[in-house]
Amino acid sequence: MISRRSFLAKSSLMLAGAGVATKAFSNSVFQSANKFPVVISTWNHGMAANEAAWEILAKGGHSLDAVDAGVRVPEGDPNVITVGKGGIPDASGKVTLDACIMDEKGRAGSVSYLQHIVHPVSVARLVMEKTPHVMLSGKGALEFALDNGFEKEKLLTKARKKEWKKWKKDNKEFTNNINIENVTEDNHDTIGMLALDEDGRISGACTTSGMGYKMPGRVGDSPIIGAGLFVDGQVGGATATGSGELVMKTLGSFLVVELMRSGMSPDRACEEAVRRIAKKIPDYQSHQIGYIALNTKGEYGSFCIQPGFNYAVKTAEQTELIEAEAWLKTL
Numbered sequence: 001m002i003s004r005r006s007f008l009a010k011s012s013l014m015l016a017g018a019g020v021a022t023k024a025f026s027n028s029v030f031q032s033a034n035k036f037p038v039v040i041s042t043w044n045h046g047m048a049a050n051e052a053a054w055e056i057l058a059k060g061g062h063s064l065d066a067v068d069a070g071v072r073v074p075e076g077d078p079n080v081i082t083v084g085k086g087g088i089p090d091a092s093g094k095v096t097l098d099a100c101i102m103d104e105k106g107r108a109g110s111v112s113y114l115q116h117i118v119h120p121v122s123v124a125r126l127v128m129e130k131t132p133h134v135m136l137s138g139k140g141a142l143e144f145a146l147d148n149g150f151e152k153e154k155l156l157t158k159a160r161k162k163e164w165k166k167w168k169k170d171n172k173e174f175t176n177n178i179n180i181e182n183v184t185e186d187n188h189d190t191i192g193m194l195a196l197d198e199d200g201r202i203s204g205a206c207t208t209s210g211m212g213y214k215m216p217g218r219v220g221d222s223p224i225i226g227a228g229l230f231v232d233g234q235v236g237g238a239t240a241t242g243s244g245e246l247v248m249k250t251l252g253s254f255l256v257v258e259l260m261r262s263g264m265s266p267d268r269a270c271e272e273a274v275r276r277i278a279k280k281i282p283d284y285q286s287h288q289i290g291y292i293a294l295n296t297k298g299e300y301g302s303f304c305i306q307p308g309f310n311y312a313v314k315t316a317e318q319t320e321l322i323e324a325e326a327w328l329k330t331l
């Protein structure tokens with residue numbers, strides 16, 4: 001692996017040789033000298049996930065390994081009721097997982113409607129690394145995981161089963177209005193993570209059990225490249241949490257990255273993507289969407305619809321949970 005110093009030296013030579021530098025490349029090389037490594041991720045559970053990612057980043061490791069290791073923390077924690085083991089099931093009582101991963105080279109892998117496997121993000125990574133495809137789904141994804149050494153586990157915990165039985169008994173209507181404080185009982189917090197390593201390589205991962213009590217077969221934005229997550233090695237990355245349908249209809253993470261490409265800061269790009277939802281989707285006020293974004297200079301930002309969305313940031317100097325600015329507060 002090349003060291004950061006040799007990367008910078010090599011880059012300067014390349015730029016001098018070329019005579020011109022593109023804006024994004026010159027910024028990422030020269031203005032961000034001490035802003036990375038950095039890792040950011042959605043919600044409170046991002047704090048513990050960032051610590052796991054940081055162990056890799058601090059040793060000069062690749063951001064892809066960092067995001068994989070990072071999001072595995074909530075995936076494996078049965079007390080995080082929105083990701084991996086211990087996730088809220090669908091309406092039929094099945095825990096079905098969606099996840100994806102992407103690196104600075106634009107490589108991408110994804111799984112959707114995956115059952116019985118605690119770490120869908122690592123299966124998504126294998127799809128990326130071992131197959132000519134981007135996404136495997138359902139039974140095929142499970143077979144692929146088992147063929148590659150993953151083991152079947154029970155994902156539905158006793159606590160989630162009890163709640164699901166009560167939900168069924170109460171004959172409650174399904175609502176996809178998630179993450180709204182005091183309105184929705186089953187707040188549902190996907191983890192999306194973005195990391196920029198010592199050598200300036202950016203990667204991202206996104207993993208979830210999806211909306212609680214969703215329709216059987218429903219897949220959200222989290223495994224959709226461009227919706228729940230997008231990374232461009234020259235520009236930056238973005239990831240989303242909240243009502244996946246709104247993110248899918250506006251291809252939110254891709255939009256955020258493209259807005260950063262056109263020169264917007266991560267904060268502004270996230271705000272603009274939320275504004276797009278507000279413009280296009282009539283009932284957006286009864287949903288939550290939170291975007292976070294990180295550019296290749298190591299600058300990060302976020303924006304959401306409803307107050308109450310936060311994200312975790314970790315750098316050499318900083319370990320912090322930040323409250324995102326909310327669109328509804330600006331009206």
Ligand code: SD4
Binds near residue numbers: 189208210219240
């Ligand atoms: C989904 N976007 O399945 C996910 C859920 C989520 O915070 O992010 N919740 O639609």
